[in-house]
Amino acid sequence: MSQENDLLKNKYSITALFYDILDYPWERQYRQWRPELLKDVRGKVLEAGVGTGRNLKYYLPDVQLTGIDLSPTMLNRAEKRAKDARCKVTLKQEDATLLSSIPSNHFDWIFSTFICCVMPDQLQPLAIQQFSRVLKPGGRFRLLEMIYSKNLKVRKKQERFAPFVEKVYGARFDRNTLHYIQNSENLKVSTTSFLKDDVYLLIDGVCEKTTINLSGLKDREDSM
Numbered sequence: 001m002s003q004e005n006d007l008l009k010n011k012y013s014i015t016a017l018f019y020d021i022l023d024y025p026w027e028r029q030y031r032q033w034r035p036e037l038l039k040d041v042r043g044k045v046l047e048a049g050v051g052t053g054r055n056l057k058y059y060l061p062d063v064q065l066t067g068i069d070l071s072p073t074m075l076n077r078a079e080k081r082a083k084d085a086r087c088k089v090t091l092k093q094e095d096a097t098l099l100s101s102i103p104s105n106h107f108d109w110i111f112s113t114f115i116c117c118v119m120p121d122q123l124q125p126l127a128i129q130q131f132s133r134v135l136k137p138g139g140r141f142r143l144l145e146m147i148y149s150k151n152l153k154v155r156k157k158q159e160r161f162a163p164f165v166e167k168v169y170g171a172r173f174d175r176n177t178l179h180y181i182q183n184s185e186n187l188k189v190s191t192t193s194f195l196k197d198d199v200y201l202l203i204d205g206v207c208e209k210t211t212i213n214l215s216g217l218k219d220r221e222d223s224m
């Protein structure tokens with residue numbers, strides 16, 4: 001694991017103890033959005049940075065969900081919320097920049113809320129590369145992130161909060177997630193929209209890759 005992720009994991013071992021209380025003022029807003037964001041998410045789904053499991057109860061019953069997080073303390077909280085989920089949930093400690101336990105071309109969907117704003121910029125391309133690897137061809141992704149507003153009044157308010165947000169959550173408003181996805185070879189952004197002001201950025205897209213049938217290649221080699 002990278003040194004940055006080690007630090008983040010340590011941070012969350014403390015933050016997890018207060019996470020739901022600290023986040024409550026924002027969660028009152030987020031909980032209006034979460035069911036809407038999940039209403040068309042189907043099949044085998046990876047939730048990256050599942051946190052304390054705030055999304056779990058909104059997945060549709062036929063979803064097979066794998067929720068991963070760097071922090072075992074956050075996952076402990078998610079385990080409790082998994083009991084209220086309507087779908088099958090598997091939670092595991094995993095680093096989104098590695099996804100070492102996850103096979104390629106496995107998921108129909110990748111869903112995440114507020115993981116990339118927490119992830120150091122240099123690690124984001126690694127996570128995006130992993131998302132591309134584990135998504136099936138034609139698999140879809142939906143990421144919700146927060147960014148700085150262009151509205152000066154809103155931005156000033158964000159700047160006041162920024163040191164707290166970084167200290168407690170490791171999150172920043174100046175991450176370049178959309179840019180990294182746009183630079184990805186296989187992940188194609190289909191829509192971007194804002195859920196509130198120009199702060200809560202929703203990125204939707206599809207994995208456009210073809211898989212090489214390795215067994216087919218081997219058959220050809222054998223017959224040559």
Ligand SMILES: C[S@@+](CC[C@H](N)C(=O)[O-])C[C@H]1O[C@@H](n2cnc3c(N)ncnc32)[C@H](O)[C@@H]1O
Pocket residue numbers: 005008012048049050051052053054068069070071074094095096097112113114115118119169171
């Ligand atoms: C701000 S919280 C969001 C939690 C949850 N998604 C929500 O909407 O409430 C960010 C979460 O991402 C996790 N995280 C950060 N970097 C990660 C990584 N590289 N791999 C897996 N999880 C990561 C953190 O441990 C934390 O639980």
